[in-house]
Amino acid sequence: MNDLRLHNLAIYNELEAATKRVMASGWFALGPEVKSFETAFAAWCGAAWCCGLANGTDAIELALRALGVERGDEVIVAANAGMYSATAIRAIGAEPVYADIDPATLNIDPTDVARCISSRTRAIIATHLFGRLCDMPALRALADQYGIPLLEDCAQAHGAALAGKKAGAWGDAAAFSFYPTKNLGALGDGGAVVTSRRDVLDTVMLLRQYGWESRYKVVRSGGSNSRLDELQAALLNVKLAHLAEWTRKRQALGKFYAQNIHHPLVQVSPFAAELHVYHLYVVRCSRRDELKLFLGERGIATDVHYPYLDYQQPLFAGQPIAQTRLPHSEAAVKEILTLPCYPELGIADAKYVADAINAWNP
Numbered sequence: 635m636n637d638l639r640l641h642n643l644a645i646y647n648e649l650e651a652a653t654k655r656v657m658a659s660g661w662f663a664l665g666p667e668v669k670s671f672e673t674a675f676a677a678w679c680g681a682a683w684c685c686g687l688a689n690g691t692d693a694i695e696l697a698l699r700a701l702g703v704e705r706g707d708e709v710i711v712a713a714n715a716g717m718y719s720a721t722a723i724r725a726i727g728a729e730p731v732y733a734d735i736d737p738a739t740l741n742i743d744p745t746d747v748a749r750c751i752s753s754r755t756r757a758i759i760a761t762h763l764f765g766r767l768c769d770m771p772a773l774r775a776l777a778d779q780y781g782i783p784l785l786e787d788c789a790q791a792h793g794a795a796l797a798g799k800k801a802g803a804w805g806d807a808a809a810f811s812f813y814p815t816k817n818l819g820a821l822g823d824g825g826a827v828v829t830s831r832r833d834v835l836d837t838v839m840l841l842r843q844y845g846w847e848s849r850y851k852v853v854r855s856g857g858s859n860s861r862l863d864e865l866q867a868a869l870l871n872v873k874l875a876h877l878a879e880w881t882r883k884r885q886a887l888g889k890f891y892a893q894n895i896h897h898p899l900v901q902v903s904p905f906a907a908e909l910h911v912y913h914l915y916v917v918r919c920s921r922r923d924e925l926k927l928f929l930g931e932r933g934i935a936t937d938v939h940y941p942y943l944d945y946q947q948p949l950f951a952g953q954p955i956a957q958t959r960l961p962h963s964e965a966a967v968k969e970i971l972t973l974p975c976y977p978e979l980g981i982a983d984a985k986y987v988a989d990a991i992n993a994w995n996p
C-alpha cells in the first residue's frame with residue numbers, strides 16, 4: 635500500500651543533516667526547530683498560527699477544549715472516519731453525534747449536519763477524508779448561522795484547497811497529524827493545531843504542557859503532555875519543502891486511475907485536482923471483498939479505510955449509540971476499497987492496477 639523506506643531514502647541526505655543538527659544542539663522538545671516549523675506550516679496553510687503537538691488525535695482533543703467543548707456537550711462528526719475524532723471527543727467526556735455522508739464524496743453532508751444540531755451542540759468537525767475537502771462553504775455558513783465552532787480534521791488533507799483557500803484556513807481551528815504515512819509525515823508521531831483565532835492558539839499552547847502558563851505554574855485544567863519533538867519538527871521542515879511535488883505525483887495517480895479504470899462494478903470518482911490531494915485513492919464496488927481478493931492474488935495490496943463505522947465498533951455493542959442509522963455511511967462501508975497511491979508509485983504501477991481491475995471477470 636505504501637513504501638515509506640523509498641519515500642525517505644529519496645531525501646536521505648537532507649534528513650540526515652537535520653538529525654545531526656538537532657543532536658548537536660542539545661535541545662529536544664519545543665525549541666527553535668518547532669518554532670520554525672510552526673511559522674512555516676501556518677503560512678503554508680494560509681492561517682495565522684500553528685501549535686506543534688505530539689499527534690493528530692491530541693490536536694483534535696486540544697482544539698475542541700480550546701473551542702469550549704466540555705463534559706456533556708455534543709460534537710457533530712462523520713461516522714466513517716476511523717474513530718479518531720470520537721476518541722478525542724470521548725476523552726473530554728463529550729458525546730459524538732453522527733451525521734451522514736454525501737455518497738458522491740464520502741465526506742460529511744452539511745444538510746445532515748443541520749439535522750443533528752441541538753441546544754447541546756458545541757462543535758462541528760469536518761474531516762477531509764481521503765484528501766478531499768468537505769463542502770466547506772456550506773459548513774462554514776451553517777456554523778456561522780448557529781454560532782457553533784467549526785473544527786477541521788486535516789489529517790488526510792495537507793494542502794487540499796477550494797477557491798484558493800487551503801485545508802486549515804476554513805475552520806475556527808484545524809487539527810493535523812504528521813503520522814509517517816500522512817502526505818506530510820514525520821519519522822514518528824507528530825501533530826498540530828492551526829488557527830487564525832488568537833484565543834484558540836493561546837489555549838492550545840497552555841494545554842500542550844500541563845496547563846502551564848509558565849514553568850510549573852498551572853492556570854488551566856484539561857492540559858496534558860503533548861509536545862512536538864525538535865527532531866520531528868526538523869524533519870518536517872525538510873519535508874514541507876517537498877510536499878507540493880509529492881502532491882503533484884499523488885494527483886497524477888488520481889487522474890490516471892480516474893481516467894483508466896473502466897469496470898461496470900467499480901465506481902471511481904471524477905478527478906478533482908482543485909480540492910483533492912489523494913492521501914488515499916478509494917473506489918466503490920458492490921463485490922468489494924471479491925475484488926480485494928482478486929487484486930491480492932495479483933500482488934496488488936489494497937485496504938479498507940475504514941472497515942467499521944464508529945457506532946458499529948465492538949466497543950459500543952449493546953449501547954444506545956449502536957442504534958444510530960446512517961444509510962449512506964452504512965452502504966459505503968461495505969463497498970469502499972483503497973488502491974495503492976503514494977508519490978513513489980509510478981504510472982506504470984498504476985497501469986498494472988488499472989489493467990488488473992479492468993480484466994476482473996467475477
Ligand SMILES: Cc1ncc(COP(=O)(O)O)c(C=O)c1O
Binds near residue numbers: 692716718811813824
Ligand atoms: C482522519 C484522521 N484523523 C485523525 C487521525 C489521528 O492522527 P494521529 O494518528 O496522529 O493521532 C488520523 C490518522 O491517524 C486520521 O486519518
